[in-house]
Amino acid sequence: MTSQTGFTEIIGILGGMGPAATADFYTKLVSMTPGHNDQDHLRTVIWSDPTIPDRTEALLGTGPDPTPWLLNGSRVLREAGATVIAIPCNTAHAFVPRIADHVGLPIIHMIGEVARHLTTLQPAVRTAGLLATTGTVQAGLYQEWLARYDIRLVLPATTSRQAEVMAAIRAVKAGKPAAATASLTDAARQLTAQGAQAVIAGCTEIPLGLPADDVEVPLVDPAVILARVLVRRARTA
């Protein structure tokens, strides 16, 4: 069936990491698409496989490699007709170099798009803070991309503080976002004290537990940035 709208793009979402973050990302994608009726919206196919092995455990060497699951999900999306792939999971981006050449579709790199977005904020962000999983932090994903734009990255100052962020993320995954709010608010405050002019909510679960109003600098939600890029791309394709 062809689209009635003229949009040729079909968004493929490689999700399930976690499932609540996937639902939240699709909600954001829909709400950020301008339109007055259903037919103004983008065709989307979502593969949500929560059984993908934990990305942080794989990066720390304590769990299986999720690459085969990511390749399988990408194949499902391609066969379903997707023309572009979005991965609403920060940590999974550590595995993008392993799958990119085998997917046969462009992958919009969420972390690269966040770095680019930071350069557009006014006043200019020279130092950004990161709240993310221990896997994302250790994989150096944001460090690498922000360095390309000469932005300094500050992290939770001690391993115990990073462990508190990881515990808060797990609380959100367990369906208890309220339990995460106090420690995430405190962690964001510590980052701004270290000079952060913006805080990256660098795990898709974090915005579910941390209200933007509780952070004194801009809280950048990578899912929102990714959704905006997808909408703009689809409407100009």
Place this chain on the structure above:
Amino acid sequence: MTSQTGFTEIIGILGGMGPAATADFYTKLVSMTPGHNDQDHLRTVIWSDPTIPDRTEALLGTGPDPTPWLLNGSRVLREAGATVIAIPCNTAHAFVPRIADHVGLPIIHMIGEVARHLTTLQPAVRTAGLLATTGTVQAGLYQEWLARYDIRLVLPATTSRQAEVMAAIRAVKAGKPAAATASLTDAARQLTAQGAQAVIAGCTEIPLGLPADDVEVPLVDPAVILARVLVRRARTA
């Protein structure tokens, strides 16, 4: 890739009718799945095609038949590995008899499940009210299923009142749920005045515009009923 969890079911969601309702349904499915980490959740594939022709217009004879789009979406879900199909759109259920024999997968009938659910409420519901699209009302879907359980259905009393409900649904689809609340609350009040002991939010957009607290009898959300049936089924498969 096989599941690490032992769940053999893969939920197929035939969505996009509308996209916001699909996002809301998947959010409900995730939040109603008991689990402490990602891997406790169900594998799900979602085909969200908002370009499917308007179901109400088709039923009123003023628009194209969506059946080919529904068959195409079902094929995509089956080829992606889905083992069961859920359709989080009440009006689309008018077309289920046209596709059921061609899909090759069981379809969980949301409206049938709502009728069954009403018989389990205490005190027993003998009369239920319906807020739904004009297409759903005219197709007689809830009338047919509730009659099987000897439950009487009451509808908005005049065509102009039904037209107000339809306008409220369109406001939600246009991303303006707050604009719908006053007329939906008023319509629900009229149904309870006609004897409704429960009100069915019989279009997936309605719960987005009508808070349950604004209705003096139980407000039954078919999306919640459908999600609960899917979770129970997957965990016992």
